[in-house]
Amino acid sequence: MSAPPATISAAALQDFVFRSFLAFDMPREDAQAAAALMVEADLRGYDTHGVFRLRQYVNRLRGGGINPAARIERVRETAATALIDGGNGLGHLAMKAATELAIEKAAQAGIGWVGVRNSNHAGPAALYVLPQTRQGMIGLCAAVGSANHVAPFGGTDLLLGTNPLAIAVPAGRQPPFLLDMATTTAAMGKIKTLAQRGEQMPEGWMVGRDGRPLTDPNRRDEGFLLPIGGPKGYGLAMAIGLLAGALNGAAFGSNVVDFTADTTTTTNTGQFVAALSVSAFGAPETFAETVDAVFDEMRGSEPLPGYPPVRIPGEGRDAAAEQRRMSGLVLHTNLIKELQAIAGELSIPGPL
Template structure:
């Protein structure tokens, strides 16, 4: 059960204090903290303040560079490759998102790869700006730990490898942000933190039998969506976000939770497609909104709720959390208090 809501500004200030206590420059600390809180405002609670402990541990133990200087390694009119300098992942990804939009305005499309990165929160953060700019956004990443076996195998060689898309819409932009597994590992970790079981079908043990205790997650592996199709999609993302960028993929991936001392060389990419390069933005939006309305008007199956379009309700939920604050589960609140004690900083 969630506790009393906490203002987003207070959460951002707390996270920034944690980062600056670990020698992250104040500007970078505030930028990352704000993106983490934005994830919580949008309802991506497995990728917001919940991740602070992992980031703190890696900064503390030397696995993440507090004074990173993400920079462009190579560039063309439509593409770029950024080295994240092993810093907090949000820094390189925010830069990649901004640069992709700039390039799309010039060339119709912008594609920016990242290597030397780290976990950067939900991919949705790096596609929503494109939708606001009248563009289509795409983002994908190699997961920050291998929790998935190749289809039919038992060796952990793949991550959840998330992918996100966004496009302009009505009150809510179309935003699809998904892992290539049935469930993201972050959801399983939050269930463990809350002491709740996970449904069958999310994970299996190496004997092929279902796992439902989130505390036993290390005894098995996550299942890909659609069996071999999800496996294939995760491989494609690994090639585009990992191999293409000179980033980790397969057995080179470092588990950023268990190993807090080694650079992860996480690979990601952000793309922007300028709709105006293909036609009129107003026509695109009108047609998309008509199709979205058709989807929502589809008669639900018995026992099913009304049909939704990916992204529906996010803006209203965000507006409410901006006004009322963000509710924290008592287990997360307790973890934030422990972080404050460990770092010798003021608690929330």
């Protein structure tokens, strides 16, 4: 019988991740910023993209695939746009800088679009669109996936990633609209989480090269993920790759490096963050009232028989995050074992 899950405070978990990064001589400010974003992902329920990913980051830091002392530089810049180079550091740091710069530009020009190259996996895209809403802005973010798990529609060659997209829109008296999605039926992180927990995945997430469904997450390398909506999801994934990858001089298509399988090669991951100022289009108060009314109208729709009440994308995440801040985060026993193993490898105290 497996051990039960354990509860750990957000502060203790963040401190453990912080100390893990310090073990690689990462600057304290960078280690603290990355650790905070990773734990924020878990607090918001993105447990497939939070501390669960520490093993991959540690392996790449150890293997030389991520630069612990990266310097972020602006390569190109206009009043409303910029291209930054992440210095092959943790993607969280490059994306945090990109988000802050996009907001700064949108405050002056009405819109800010910041492309990122030479980055790495950065956790859930939601982290880089919510800050805009706190400034009365709309946030947009997308990225080239950190490994190719998808074939072009009708093909068999792995040339596309899950290529996530996130959009956040501020409201008035209600939490913001928040859409954070992969362009595949399921994100690879969910499948890796199921593998770690010893659980199966449902049909429709993956197929083998023979076109038959795959349900064993440990056999994920034998097939590929399915795009949402068939050719529509394929087209959306490709569009994101062109905007976040090709436009920024970052990897896309066969140039993408599998950041889990290869711990030594620079991935040159591409992303972008945008901020759109609501005040550039009209009175923010009017917009907020309109958004609130739209939310109410959507929720007021009569649900189909057997369905729960209609929800707004992102609804409940703010409240759940606050609850977890107070009561702690529940970690699966296998994740705890992985974190304890990391602690042993880095000669630092464990998280519990």
